[in-house]
Amino acid sequence: MSDTKILVVDDESKVREHFTEFLKHEGFEVHAAENGEIAINMTRQGLYDVILIDLNMPKVDGMAVLRHLVDHLQESIGIILTGHATIKNAVEAMKIGAYDYLTKPVKMEEVLMVIKRALEFRDLRRENLALKKQLKNKYKFENFIGDSPQMNKVFRVIEKVADTDSTVLILGESGTGKELVARALHYHSSRRDKPLVPVNCGAIPEDLLESELFGHEKGAFTHAIKTRIGRFELADGGTIFLDEVAEMSPHLQVKLLRILQEQEFERLGATKTIRCDVRILAATNKDLDKLVQESAFREDLYYRLKVIPIEIPPLRDRRTDIPLLVHHFLENTSRNKKKKIKGISKDVMRAFMGYDWPGNVRELENIIERMVILTEGTSLTMDDVPEKIARKQVSEQPIKAVIPDEGISLSNAINEYERQLIITALEKAEWVKNRAAKLLNMNRTTLVEKIKKQGIDRVRMAG
Ligand SMILES: Nc1ncnc2c1ncn2[C@@H]1O[C@H](COP(=O)(O)OP(=O)(O)OP(=O)(O)O)[C@@H](O)[C@H]1O
Ligand SMILES: [Mg+2]
Incomplete structure (x- = not known):
């Protein structure tokens, strides 16, 4: 504790001496200042861990010292002392950023306790700042979502x-x-x-x-x-x-x-x-x-x-990323738009999984944002889904093949249709693979292999 520096600021010499003696005895390095001006000057010379500040002093008072400390000395902690305690003063000092507020006459044990707590608090704050910085550094990948x-x-x-x-x-x-x-x-x-x-x-x-x-x-x-x-x-x-x-x-x-x-x-x-x-x-x-x-x-x-x-x-070739992205954007937009959206219904997720996303992730991001803004409920349902996506929903009826002028990739299309059929069967079978396999007339092992290959994941599908 000997490397902890404390500054006592009080216009009464008796108080200064008393505090200084006691705190030195406790192993702190203690300095004293008899008014606000001297105190501010001293803080410019060196770093103090804790500053005990008397509120009532002539000229530059304790509030001014506290303000200086909050504005310029982020590493120092201010504790207010006063003999004229009023709730108003206390509230004001805490608002400005005092760590705590002690009323005179104060027991020395109490002072010691508050100082120790303040030091612990500061260490925690430091740790938090370091963590935040670390997170900020990680940012680059953090907002870059994908697990396909x-x-x-x-x-x-x-x-x-x-x-x-x-x-x-x-x-x-x-x-x-x-x-x-x-x-x-x-x-x-x-x-x-x-x-x-x-x-x-x-x-x-x-x-x-x-x-x-x-x-x-x-x-x-x-x-x-x-x-x-x-x-x-x-x-x-x-x-x-x-x-x-x-x-x-x-x-x-x-x-x-x-x-x-x-x-x-x-x-x-x-x-x-x-x-x-x-x-x-x-x-x-x-x-x-x-x-x-x-x-x-x-x-x-x-x-x-x-x-x-x-x-x-393109997003349509890595559909397993869709649920992750949906949750990421949902969280972001509900935070930004200050709208509490709890989640997204299963059929919405299914519609999203079946849509082709020609505008890729940007389109998905925009659609979620629009849905969050426009929805009247607390979760996103099919009522909120734009027509063009809702229309794309997989039906259990045989699909009518449409081939655009520029042609299609047959293997991709078949692959996608297989995927949709497997998902539909799994849902119908309540994710009991044996039953789903029966619905698809294949054996369970083949189904499990296909589920793995297609990256179908029940938790994610449930959204
Ligand atoms: N994997 C992802 N995770 C999170 N957000 C993503 C991801 N991919 C894209 N986005 C978001 O989608 C939007 C479009 O991404 P970006 O601007 O990087 O695309 P682009 O390929 O540069 O598009 P363009 O060719 O139109 O310039 C951005 O808001 C971006 O943050
Ligand atoms: Mg770009």
Whole structure:
């Protein structure tokens, strides 16, 4: 306890002496101040663990010392002492942030007890802060949900390549989570304290994109009235995320290739070459292979970007993630929208499992949000499900096959139909596998194998 420092602030010398003597005897390092001003100055010189503050002092009073402490000294704990206790003072001091409030005359044993408790409290608070920080650091994966074999594979690759400087090309349909992958990569790398600079190459007009990326010198073109730093320079030491990279013009593709090969570029209108230390991540929902074949994307650039490809499968190909995502979004939106939604009915989950999610996770997120806002109940039921999803519900009648103009993948469709039949049979059999197997006219072992292969999980299905 000898390394615990206490400051006693009281305008009465007798009180100061009494406290100082007692607390020193208890093994603390004790200092004393006779008014608020001196006390505040002393706290600027060194760190005190506990500050005992008399409320009534001339000029700078105890409340002012307490306020200073709360604003500037997060590691110190303030305990108020006063001879003129009123409830009002007590409430005010506690509101400002005093740890406790003692009325004079006070027994020394009581002071000691409060100090010990205060120190314990502070240690706990420290621990909590450390935990919170740890959680915050974990964030990157925490909000990135998925437990399907496909997503687990994605997570493993992210873990492996995050802390390298390798260029990563993130592929996937719109709304599959490409940006989340980019964030996870950056925040799991040692560049995490440096900027992550996203550039949406598809959203910026071509002539602006060049100066946006590389910057320009004053006078480089008509509207260049000031020198401007580009995103590559902004990202120095960190990561740049080139989203919708397929939209880059051939001219910019060449410049990007040079950065990838030589880590250098020039601002527009400049002669000076700038070297940059930037990790490049790129994403696209286009079929780059095809664009390369059509000569719309440079092949050499494609291979440079594709050092590590990460492909996120569409949601319809990893349906076991749907229940997890539903719960995640349900929790998030009910918290954000301050609406207590207890859960989701079984048939809603079934409808979700049967829907194709062309907009992938983003569509699911939006639909949950809409349902939470619009629902009048405390859980989501079929009444809340948008028409297009409700309509897709698996019927036990033979399906009428519809083949769209662009065709289908027969094996995927059969696989999906098999899955729906198994789920329906299991539900009808109340998840007794023997009975479900009978309904499907197959033996139990085959059914168990198929359940495993399809990743069908009763707990998750029940939502
Ligand atoms: N696995 C996931 N877990 C939690 N949230 C996810 C997941 N995947 C996507 N999301 C959420 O879905 C939304 C869309 O994700 P994101 O923006 O990363 O997709 P994208 O692939 O970049 O889409 P686009 O091609 O349209 O830019 C975001 O709100 C994101 O947080
Ligand atoms: Mg995106």
